[in-house]
Amino acid sequence: MLQSYFPLKHLHLHHTSAPFQRQLRLPGDKSISHRAAILAAIAEGTSTISGFLESEDCLATIAVLQKLGITIKHPEHGVFVIHGRGGFFLEPSGSLDCKNSGTTIRLLAGLLAAQPFSTTLIGDDSLSNRPMRRVMEPLSAMGAILHATGIKANPPLTIQGGRLHPIDYRLPMSSAQVKSAIILAALFTPGTTTIMEPTACRDHTERMLTSFQGSCSYLLDQEERCILSVTGPQKLQACSFHVPGDLSSAAFWIVAAAARPGSKLMLENIGINPTRIGIISILERMGAKISIKTPSCSQIEPCGDITVSGASLKGTVICGKEISNVIDELPILAIAGALAQGVTIIRDAQELRVKETDRITALVHNLRLMGAHVKEYEDGLEIEGGVSLHGTRLPSYGDHRIAMAFSVAGLFACGETIIEGTQCISTSYPDFEEMLDFLTMSRS
Ligand code: S3P
Numbered sequence: 180m181l182q183s184y185f186p187l188k189h190l191h192l193h194h195t196s197a198p199f200q201r202q203l204r205l206p207g208d209k210s211i212s213h214r215a216a217i218l219a220a221i222a223e224g225t226s227t228i229s230g231f232l233e234s235e236d237c238l239a240t241i242a243v244l245q246k247l248g249i250t251i252k253h254p255e256h257g258v259f260v261i262h263g264r265g266g267f268f269l270e271p272s273g274s275l276d277c278k279n280s281g282t283t284i285r286l287l288a289g290l291l292a293a294q295p296f297s298t299t300l301i302g303d304d305s306l307s308n309r310p311m312r313r314v315m316e317p318l319s320a321m322g323a324i325l326h327a328t329g330i331k332a333n334p335p336l337t338i339q340g341g342r343l344h345p346i347d348y349r350l351p352m353s354s355a356q357v358k359s360a361i362i363l364a365a366l367f368t369p370g371t372t373t374i375m376e377p378t379a380c381r382d383h384t385e386r387m388l389t390s391f392q393g394s395c396s397y398l399l400d401q402e403e404r405c406i407l408s409v410t411g412p413q414k415l416q417a418c419s420f421h422v423p424g425d426l427s428s429a430a431f432w433i434v435a436a437a438a439r440p441g442s443k444l445m446l447e448n449i450g451i452n453p454t455r456i457g458i459i460s461i462l463e464r465m466g467a468k469i470s471i472k473t474p475s476c477s478q479i480e481p482c483g484d485i486t487v488s489g490a491s492l493k494g495t496v497i498c499g500k501e502i503s504n505v506i507d508e509l510p511i512l513a514i515a516g517a518l519a520q521g522v523t524i525i526r527d528a529q530e531l532r533v534k535e536t537d538r539i540t541a542l543v544h545n546l547r548l549m550g551a552h553v554k555e556y557e558d559g560l561e562i563e564g565g566v567s568l569h570g571t572r573l574p575s576y577g578d579h580r581i582a583m584a585f586s587v588a589g590l591f592a593c594g595e596t597i598i599e600g601t602q603c604i605s606t607s608y609p610d611f612e613e614m615l616d617f618l619t620m621s622r623s
Pocket of ligand 1: 209210211282353354355356357359381506507530
């Protein structure tokens with residue numbers, strides 16, 4: 180059989196001892212961009228989303244919504260004009276390709292569970308290995324019929340949607356994708372659906388509902404656990420929404436600056452939602468010098484300017500409730516740990532094993548290839564910091580955050596570091612390499 184040939188893209192980095200002083204603007208937040216497109220598609224009327232992240236993941240969401248009958252215009256970079264159909268979608272012909280995007284498949288599963296037709300969601304090799312049972316269970320309990328593949332319930336994911344009924348659901352793991360899938364289904368469901376989270380995770384869907392004139396509410400149970408309630412059906416209304424810069428993408432530059440004494444970095448207009456800023460307090464605990472300037476007016480999605488000055492870092496322990504707040508930043512925090520003096524321990528992070536790749540295996544393997552001393556746990560890793568890293572060839576595992584985290588590690592290593600297969604970076608940060616050049620100006 181003939182196979183198509185895609186040349187692998189590699190990233191070459193040279194050790195740079197030079198501190199840098201730079202001011203950067205970050206692309207729009209990935210999680211918020213997905214949600215803005217989806218809520219605008221559900222709403223009645225025409226919404227304008229600006230600051231939208233034009234990465235492969237978010238464009239996959241746009242393409243799927245178009246296949247569901249939503250007209251979307253793209254007048255300029257970062258701006259999408261979405262003509263919502265008031266909660267009505269068209270039955271698509273053929274399957275819906277979510278590419279590499281877990282957020283696309285899981286959030287849209289919630290939306291499609293409430294539509295009176297059947298759809299099949301597919302993805303690339305990585306997505307085809309990710310667990311879907313976590314969305315299938317609550318959506319089946321609401322009355323949809325879902326099928327996935329094999330014992331691990333992987334995509335293709337087929338959904339026969341229809342009239343749903345409300346549920347009271349306790350999330351077995353902290354997952355904003357699962358929580359959001361249930362919220363989206365609940366918007367179409369008569370009655371009140373409640374969701375109990377084991378620990379608070381990103382709340383962009385909940386906040387954004389207000390912008391589209393929808394609502395949800397929180398209450399505390401007798402044991403002070405937070406329960407989210409969504410009463411449906413709700414009619415959302417179009418709005419204009421601006422997506423702030425992505426802190427998860429900024430995290431790579433924040434660590435690059437924080438760990439290099441003499442560096443100074445200013446990042447403008449970054450999302451600082453409290454459910455996402457765990458990385459700042461963790462780095463401060465490690466000795467980083469970071470300040471945040473916020474505008475005085477309150478915003479649905481808070482944002483601010485972040486200034487980082489380089490310092491020498493020390494190891495820390497990251498575990499428990501802190502994990503869900505920094506789930507996407509753990510790869511770069513592991514690199515910060517390798518650059519710090521002393522030991523850094525990451526535990527309670529078993530969710531890392533079911534991301535775009537098994538990120539615990541990828542981190543342990545690549546850090547060891549660079550000469551770091553690392554212990555692997557089922558739910559995390561332990562890094563003995565302060566051991567000098569050496570450049571080498573490193574696989575990206577097809578995972579954007581592994582590729583970017585090790586690009587930063589390469590800046591601190593002796594000799595050349597080559598990251599193999601960096602095309603995956605465009606799933607979340609298409610301009611990453613350009614920014615890396617801008618920051619360091621020393622790469623061949
Ligand atoms: C996301 C939630 C997180 C995160 C992912 C984006 C979202 O996944 O890792 O990158 O936008 O809701 P989980 O819901 O699996 O924790």
